Amino acid sequence: MKRSTSAATLAASAGIFVLALAGCAGGSAGGAASTDEITAEDTGATLSLWVRPGNEAVTDAVVEAYNDTHENQIEITHVPADQYVTKFAQAAQSGSLPDILAADLVFMPQIIETGAALDITDLLDEAGALENLSPSHIMASTADERVYGVPYVADTSLYLYNKDLFTQAGLDPEAPPTTWGGIADAAAAITALGDGNKGFYLSGGAPGSLAYDFTPTIWAQGTEVVNEDGTFNWDNAATQDALAFLQQMYENGDIPDTAKTDAGDGFFAVFASGKIGINFAGGNGVNTATLGTDPEFDFGLAPIPGQNDGEFATFSGGDVAAITAGTEHPNEAWDFIQWLTSTETSEDVYFSLPALPPRTDVTAPDELGPQFTIPAELVKSGQTYVSPFYNEVVASAQGPFLEMFQSVVFNGADPAEATAKAQEASDAITE
Structure with missing residues (x-):
């Protein structure tokens, strides 16, 4: 995709x-x-x-x-x-x-x-x-x-990490985090460097991007977001935990405010600035067209993990x-x-x-x-969404998926309340 x-x-x-x-x-x-x-x-x-x-x-x-x-x-x-x-x-x-x-x-x-x-x-x-x-x-x-x-x-979706910033923050540049806790700790250490550096980034205003790089945090826990009949499954602990993970990093100041309104233009570009420690994105952008023929920093790639070691998932589009x-x-x-x-x-x-x-x-x-x-x-x-209602529920800027994500991660809503609301709105579309 x-x-x-x-x-x-x-x-x-x-x-x-x-x-x-x-x-x-x-x-x-x-x-x-x-x-x-x-x-x-x-x-x-x-x-x-x-x-x-x-x-x-x-x-x-x-x-x-x-x-x-x-x-x-x-x-x-x-x-x-x-x-x-x-x-x-x-x-x-x-x-x-x-x-x-x-x-x-x-x-x-x-x-x-x-x-x-x-x-x-x-x-x-x-x-x-x-x-x-x-x-x-x-x-x-x-x-x-x-x-x-x-x-x-x-x-396919994955995360990019800035090895130079990892080194500056005292992190091992050859050992990218394999759990949410590891990502949160690394993000905090990089934000603490100051000088405009932030530990984490994703395009938080782009539903297509979020489907691509947020959904794997749910899949990695063994939970599906689409049922066999094409309806959606948001009101579950895995989705709530994934939202809470990102909410905490935003509240800690590790995600820049500009992520909320990024409709996709910064999907790779913000990471390419050299000021982001970890960026949930995708494989196709890791090329000379995105990072330049001579990148100013060294970077690595790793799978998007779940809460625990050994858990990971990827959206292959x-x-x-x-x-x-x-x-x-x-x-x-x-x-x-x-x-x-x-x-x-x-x-x-x-x-x-x-x-x-x-x-x-x-x-x-x-x-x-x-x-x-x-x-x-x-x-x-790789996994993907398989639903004839994908556009209305997930890809729409007015759809329940983006509303759920932004209300929790950027606006501090309770994850359980937000997923219940998203479930109700999605069911109304798919019934």
Whole structure:
């Protein structure tokens, strides 16, 4: 999932998807076409592919690698983020979707419900890929035990820590904290350095970012936030404890006030200033574009932990690629998907970019360094939200998820009262 997508865009998309659901034939996963007679063919067909912005370094490079080695040719359309869902809904209703659709994985439950994606479960199984793909992408692309999409772009949440500040604060820069208590202690020590340094940061006004890097603190305790029917589970001890953990750090002065209104612009940028000790963020931002070609400080990466040693979790986001049910080139579209999910493509294309690959049964080369190898390992145990109500409940700036988080962490509300309120509001949306 690309964190810079605005909350307003995501919130608006919920209503648009409702229109698509109402207007599309089939209206369910069961409406997708059969794949019994599909075989991979490289006939020289021209295929259309929609992608969202922000991930071009991966999406375009992968397509270029395919086009350079195949007779089939894929033409990419970059659909602006604030137009993507509207364009999908209109095309789904008019029968003018592209041959292949690449979308944020959190949108896949809605896309599957429209009947717009082809069931490729058996094809993936026969190709030997089904059990070896990024689990969060497959989780988001599955309905009634059938799979409708595959990983295209992968990212995963983790935390970054400033090794230079750790050293200055008397902390071991090679031993990042593995519990909430350790994070709180390290944050306090770094804040105590003064000179504008703060121990901890996250984008507290960005619901998409918080879904990405706050939710793992709940998952790490063994608690799910989404039920099997797509409803939400907020009113529980794990969510209350996670909120209280961050509330205490804010009250201690270890989180800057600006975090409350950060709608995502500071997701990596604030850490890049060199004044933050620990930043809950993601793997894709740990690159030269974010921290510069010559960072002024040394930093490390570590999993987002739970309360106790050995507990950790990660939100693995990114994009899913799906063959649309109405394509006139199903064999050629499958040729691309089969190539995309092959071991060779993960090793020869993705690692060479470098980018996190679709497959989890490949090993990232050590020479790529921990900035790549650590996220590559975390993806293998990634989780995500799977709910058609994600936009209204979680991603909306007016939704119960953000209200719950901000009321506790920044405004001092009682965690139990806030989670009960969020539960009631979420139930009203999903009932």
